[in-house]
Amino acid sequence: MDPPSQPLPNRARSHGRVASGDERRRVAAPRRSVRGPLEADVDDPLSSSIQTNIPPSAASRVLSPTASDTGTNTPISPRDGLSTLTDLPPKDFSFLQDPSAFHVLPASTIPPPFLNAASLPSVTTPIPTLLASGHFRIAAIAAARTLVANTSPTDAPTLFHLLHIRLACLCLIHEHALAAQESKLLGDLNSAFYRHPLTNTHLVPWDLRVLSVRLAALGYGEWRKGIMGYYELGRECREYIISCNSPEEKAVWKRRLRDCGIRVANILVEMGELEGAGRHLGTLATASEGDEGDRQSGEVGEILIMEALVWLRVGDVAAARKCLAAASPSSPSSSESDSSTLLDASLRALILMADNDYASAVSAWQALQTSFPTNPMVTQNLAVSLLYTGRISEAREILTQLTDESPPFHSLIFNLSTIYELCSERNRERKMALAEKMAARNGDGKVGWEIGSAEFKL
Template sequence: MATPPRSSVGERQERPISTGRVQLPRRSTRGPVDLSQAPVSGPLGSSSPTLSNSQTLSPTPSQRSPNPSSRPTSSPAFHAKDFSRLLRPELYHPLPTTDIPAPLRPSSPPPQDLPTLLSTSRFRAAAVLAANLLTTATAPTDHPTIFALLYVRLASLTLCNATALAAQEVKALEDLNSALYLDPLTSAHLVPWELRVLAVRLQGIGFNDPRRGVVGYFELARDARRALAALRKAVSEDPESEDSTLVERQMWEERLVDLGVRVAGALVEMEDLEGAAMHLRTLGEGGDRMVGARRALLWLRLGDVEAARGCMGGREEADGVVLALGEMADGKYEDAATIWEQLAERDGGNEMYAQNLAVCMLYSGQIDEAKDMLENLLDKGKSFHALTFNLSTIYELCTDRSRQLKLQLVEKVAAMPEADRAGWEKTNADFKL
């Protein structure tokens, strides 16, 4: 989607926020973003390559459904702040449906209920509803609702391939480290953590400054370490509070690990591969299985297969996936196909193994076999983005009437029961139209 034209409203948004309060001084961020720098340390408790930029390949978990119920706490005693500038209708761009194939456009209005829309992955409709609620039904002093809806709006835009639009709209937040967003009595941040993390990446895109994202992640890491320090101090003063603060300490540790991986992903996007590799080596072993998978994907993008395998904890299936990805990265598609076949036999219900096997067949010159395999997945009710994109690519390679075949593919997906094709609204790009 093309980047929306910059409006005069957007220009006014770039002015510094005037709050009438002196901005709190920032502390410098010390060292890399990892648990070795945190006051509380200790370990905490499959994606595949395709011909498309499948969202399953993202090294950052930005594809999770937004949760509007996550809200920060603040002191009830302070005078409510006015965030009416975030409720102006001109801030939120319309979402046209012209990029959606006609057979896949909704035939009836979507439910006006955010939890339902999010649970069924109808992110375009969720983004529209969130903007409507922000501009028509939200009080300017109700900051928990404002920030929850804003998170839904920006995350949903990102998930329905409108990241450029989200990057323009996020500019309205300006500097999230300003005193405007802090509780004047407790200095607690009023903005939910998820929105702060998302805003860092989107503002880097919106202001065309990728380094801004790296700096933003380190600033968040500073806050995470500060929270961990406060919790450790509380435990040292009252040892009986160790159990009651365990969950909160683990939460901040997980956030710190997540930020470390995000920094590495941002460096890769900046094409600073050497810096990304150096940073990944400082992160240690913290994090859950998903964090390990994200690390492995980053190492694969850096070309270090052995380091990628080390991130998967010795799990046989995970090691097989990483090994197959490494063979594909090295152009050894026949060897990779053998591994995908073994994984598919072991877990016949995982359509991604079959999909990647078809990709290997395509690169090995077995176009007809790859086409049959992807069409077989479609007949079984599978219609994820990578499948339709790669099948459309095969149609382009096989025949001069590829457009007709792609239109038939759209019709076939549209005819599927809604339960089989629910979520992740598809656009013309998913069918290469």
């Protein structure tokens, strides 16, 4: 009889690798070059060889969203979110319908004439009508009610659309703190829960994701959190730019990448890092050098104007002028030539105001008003320059006339209320009369119908 077999030592039974103590066997790997997700040069020469790992049978069942899902006129690609498969069970988004998560909008920040106006529409008015007429407060209330009570918890496109309207309208009425709190409903948008199980497409529309990054930075009081969020979106843009084959789709993602970069610069300005914001914007300079038709599109023009405003906040007027010039067509017509003249002269007049040379600024704005008598921006800056030179009565007359001839905007109401404080001890009565006058007008959608108490300085 054979002797019983002895158990093997633990070392012989183990299938793990044994670390070697010989340092000579270690080979240093070469350091790879690293690129930031927001850099301008995003074309990969190997992109033509990259294929998506989606079976043809599965790709044919993907439902592409429409442009109305994101509230933009940009052609939406299948990668942009809200794409589903008909043979997959729908996800439950009932956590977005928690009534306690939506706040009651405070009425103390609104002058009484706006709360009791005869032309005030009902909450049951269709939301598109409320948005078109500039009634953003009522639209926010209607969106929350519809989202909570009248939407299926599995209808993701409608839920995200209504939530986007709610958060955007709260920002438009200066309730950023409430919007930041309510945006926490979404949780971590980078989690796998918000990804398509086969295509890995994000289910949340792009515009809502961008807004949520901004609100997350505000809600947590951490600007760096916003920068990290924009860089994460920028990384995703670069991935899609490399993998997509359609030129139109690639142009959409390029514009989104540049938009994320400009938003990062804006956060740096808000942090007080003006020098860092300028250096960051300098890395995006080549992005405006694209195809002529691409540069003249409406989306690119809006992005360039955003960049120009950030350059002005940094203090680089020349760079702002370059962005605004790039937003204009290369062969301007007579009206476009007038617009360029207005731009150049306005920048020069604003520089005079920034240098406290208000007497010269008055002359500059008066010359502009002669050429552009119906431009409210020129008229208001003329009144402000007159105010700083001591000609208060002339400034008050100009601003009062402007409230009758132009749709009211926040700075106009604030400046006129300031003049009331300087001219009369009964300024509160004048402010309330101005509020009643503004509340009596019909909404036209050009500006928000409602004006807060802060603008009236009440």
